[in-house]
Amino acid sequence: MKTGRGRRRQRVSGDEREGAILAAAERLLAERTLHEVSVDDIARAAGISRPTFYFYFEGKDAVLLALLDRVVTEARRDRDDALEAAGDDPLPAWRAVIEAFARTWRANRGLIRSAEEARGASAGVRELWERVTAQLVDETAAAIELERARGAAPPGPPAADLAACLVLMNERVLASACTGLQPAPAADGLVDTLLAVWLGAIYQGSAQPAARRGKDSRRRRRS
Amino acid sequence: MKTGRGRRRQRVSGDEREGAILAAAERLLAERTLHEVSVDDIARAAGISRPTFYFYFEGKDAVLLALLDRVVTEARRDRDDALEAAGDDPLPAWRAVIEAFARTWRANRGLIRSAEEARGASAGVRELWERVTAQLVDETAAAIELERARGAAPPGPPAADLAACLVLMNERVLASACTGLQPAPAADGLVDTLLAVWLGAIYQGSAQPAARRGKDSRRRRRS
DNA sequence: CGATATTGTCAACGCTGCGTCGACAATTAT
DNA sequence: ATAATTGTCGACGCAGCGTTGACAATATCG
Numbered sequence: 438m439k440t441g442r443g444r445r446r447q448r449v450s451g452d453e454r455e456g457a458i459l460a461a462a463e464r465l466l467a468e469r470t471l472h473e474v475s476v477d478d479i480a481r482a483a484g485i486s487r488p489t490f491y492f493y494f495e496g497k498d499a500v501l502l503a504l505l506d507r508v509v510t511e512a513r514r515d516r517d518d519a520l521e522a523a524g525d526d527p528l529p530a531w532r533a534v535i536e537a538f539a540r541t542w543r544a545n546r547g548l549i550r551s552a553e554e555a556r557g558a559s560a561g562v563r564e565l566w567e568r569v570t571a572q573l574v575d576e577t578a579a580a581i582e583l584e585r586a587r588g589a590a591p592p593g594p595p596a597a598d599l600a601a602c603l604v605l606m607n608e609r610v611l612a613s614a615c616t617g618l619q620p621a622p623a624a625d626g627l628v629d630t631l632l633a634v635w636l637g638a639i640y641q642g643s644a645q646p647a648a649r650r651g652k653d654s655r656r657r658r659r660s
Numbered sequence: 661m662k663t664g665r666g667r668r669r670q671r672v673s674g675d676e677r678e679g680a681i682l683a684a685a686e687r688l689l690a691e692r693t694l695h696e697v698s699v700d701d702i703a704r705a706a707g708i709s710r711p712t713f714y715f716y717f718e719g720k721d722a723v724l725l726a727l728l729d730r731v732v733t734e735a736r737r738d739r740d741d742a743l744e745a746a747g748d749d750p751l752p753a754w755r756a757v758i759e760a761f762a763r764t765w766r767a768n769r770g771l772i773r774s775a776e777e778a779r780g781a782s783a784g785v786r787e788l789w790e791r792v793t794a795q796l797v798d799e800t801a802a803a804i805e806l807e808r809a810r811g812a813a814p815p816g817p818p819a820a821d822l823a824a825c826l827v828l829m830n831e832r833v834l835a836s837a838c839t840g841l842q843p844a845p846a847a848d849g850l851v852d853t854l855l856a857v858w859l860g861a862i863y864q865g866s867a868q869p870a871a872r873r874g875k876d877s878r879r880r881r882r883s
Numbered sequence: 884c885g886a887t888a889t890t891g892t893c894a895a896c897g898c899t900g901c902g903t904c905g906a907c908a909a910t911t912a913t
Numbered sequence: 914a915t916a917a918t919t920g921t922c923g924a925c926g927c928a929g930c931g932t933t934g935a936c937a938a939t940a941t942c943g
Contacts, residue, residue, distance in 0.1 A: 486922050554780035594853040606829035630817040634861040642865015709893050
């Protein structure tokens with residue numbers, strides 16, 4: 438980093454351009470999917486030429502990746518906030534998690550649609566997606582094990598397996614619902630239905646969790 | 661249809677070529693995904709030139725579509741057979757359905773991987789997939805409603821919504837498990853875990869449907 | 884049997900989109 | 914001023930797609 442010998446600003450400069458590209462891409466991806474958008478489209482929409490685009494990003498995929506990265510961060514914070522607001526009762530907590538899920542998917546249908554599609558083509562996207570999913574699964578599994586240890590949930594399949602199924606279900610169902618394609622529950626009942634499956638799978642009809650307190654979920658704190 | 665004025669056979673002819681293309685494509689798709697395989701790859705593998713390929717198929721997508729069509733037919737028959745073998749007990753029936761699901765996915769990972777990827781790009785593939793999924797959901801919903809009417813399953817979310825969630829879960833979880841990517845339950849426990857979620861969601865812990873033999877489930881949940 | 888419709892085959896073309904190279908502008912440090 | 918640095922883009926080469934037009938090969942009809 439030989440900081441700053443080059444020019445600083447004629448009209449626009451580095452970060453602005455990068456921002457413009459990201460914004461342009463996000464705008465375009467709201468309508469079409471990644472493979473329907475050419476690098477040239479993005480470049481033009483950002484007011485630059487194609488070679489210049491490559492000065493800032495390695496390619497389309499890299500842009501999508503950056504966009505997704507941002508979404509992941511926002512989503513995580515959103516969920517943590519919701520979880521904190523839900524307090525210590527497990528039941529509202531489960532609901533909060535699923536609602537946060539749904540919010541993220543709904544707010545980013547375009548990106549998620551492209552992400553799903555690009556998972557097959559771009560190693561970067563695939564890895565990000567897998568990493569995020571894996572972490573989600575781990576956290577869910579931990580929560581399930583906690584409920585079992587507490588005696589609120591009966592034993593059943595390995596918590597990790599159960600968690601994977603439930604998380605992947607959310608992923609898929611929300612994708613179907615948000616992209617408007619596929620048979621999927623109506624938007625309003627969606628969260629309720631998902632929650633019902635989660636609770637059915639986790640508690641299997643044992644009288645569902647009373648507001649037992651204890652150090653169950655994570656406590657996020659910022660500010 | 662002015663049937664058959666043209667030549668009939670110099671060396672190979674119509675159907676054989678079409679078959680060769682399908683076979684070649686299937687072989688190639690076992691390793692790489694559709695967009696990693698060029699039309700030229702398929703053509704060469706089938707022993708013809710690219711233009712000739714276009715004589716038989718509209719493009720890559722059409723080939724995938726044909727292959728998927730075959731898989732769908734086979735899968736449906738497989739499932740129906742399994743269902744018949746399961747008899748009238750609902751519990752083995754649910755298991756049979758999920759096992760059939762798993763068998764299909766496992767036997768066709770390559771195709772399914774490509775199908776997932778192509779769902780975003782090819783309208784034909786998307787429509788086929790949606791049609792099949794929708795029918796699966798309908799059938800599942802009907803079965804759930806039957807169990808509810810019988811009093812074996814308690815009321816809950818709309819059967820159609822529940823069915824959609826469960827079917828999509830299978831789809832996604834099996835895809836993850838079979839393509840070897842993503843966090844997913846180990847292959848052996850997979851069906852058990854999926855089944856547990858289905859039963860939990862459908863019966864919600866009501867004493868589960870009377871099964872005459874306890875062969876398949878070791879643990880009874882009523883104490 | 885030759886004339887002709889039909890089916891099959893492919894070399895060569897044009898197109899779109901990707902990624903890169905090399906020349907050139909603008910700006911700042913020395 | 915000179916040089917270093919950061920941007921910018923015209924123009925290239927490449928890969929894959931889909932089509933065209935000419936050319937077999939074969940079946941059918943007269």
